[in-house]
Amino acid sequence: MKKRNKNGMSKLRTAMCLFMFLAVAFAVVSLSTWNTVREDGTYHGKEEVALYIYTYAKLPSNFVNKAEAGNLSLTEIDGINVGGNEFQNREQLIENPDNLPMTECDIYSAGYNVKNRGAERLVFFNDGSAVFYTPDHYATFRLVTMWDINGTCYIFAILSVACVLGEIVVCLIVVKEKRNLGEELSLSLQIVVASTVILAFSPLVLVLLPVQAVVEYFGRGKVAEITK
Incomplete structure (x- = not known):
């Protein structure tokens, strides 16, 4: 019986170490894939420009309107995007019941420059509440969500939380089994300390990002329904 208890305790220790390792690993991957933007930064691609708009409700400084772009020489166009002109939404492909002003901008594709x-x-509402992507020059639109921008980050953050919860389950199993008091307290303490370290390691990954992921999925995701 004692040997069986030791084997059981060994398995619990292994489970604890595995959950702790995976929680930290997933947290690191989540942080490494988390896309952020600075207000003074320059951005060109779909996800990063959309994130900038959602964050600051404006375009990055490397965007110029059509009139300004027309005055640029070939030596001045490197790193410049065209954007900032009003989008009329004449075909009503994006429903806008509140008549919010809208703006359009280019994003980089192969061979892009302001002359090509x-x-x-x-296309986005000027208050930064929604950003839409069109791959075919306004023929169709799709809402760009934070899941498009930070989906990988969200997934690994949620996996990290799941591993922390796994450690808590192991702790509860130890208490329920009422093993040797000294070993029980030792293992439980290790689990609690490990979970605390992980939580302190990145509250952003373990709390804010999963919450934001859920809000985006059930909140902003529904905004996609306003496109026809």
Whole structure:
């Protein structure tokens, strides 16, 4: 019986170490894939420009309107995107019941420059509440969500939380089994300490990102229904 208890305790220790390792590993991956933008930064791609708009409700400084772009020489166009002109929404492909002002902008595609702009665009409400992507020059639109921008980050953050919960379950099993008091307290203490370290390691990954992921999925995700 004693040997069986030791084997059981060994398995619990292994489970604790595995959950702790995976929680930290997933947290690290989550942080490494978390996309952020700075207000003074320059951005060109779909996800990063959309994130900038959601964050600051404006375009990055490397965007110029069509009139300004027309005055640029070939030596001045490197790193410049066209954007900032009003989007009229004449075909009503994006429902806008509150008549919010809308703006359009280009995003980088292969061979893009202000003299060869391609067909990909972003259109957004000026208050930064929604950003839409069109790959075919306004023929169709799709809402860009934070899941498009930080989906990988959210998934690994949720996995990290799941591993912490797994450690808590192991702790509860130890208490329920009422093993040797000294070993029980030792293992329980290790689990609690490990979980505390993980929580302190990245509250952003373990709390804010999963919450934001859920809010985005059930909240902003429904905004996609306003596109026809």
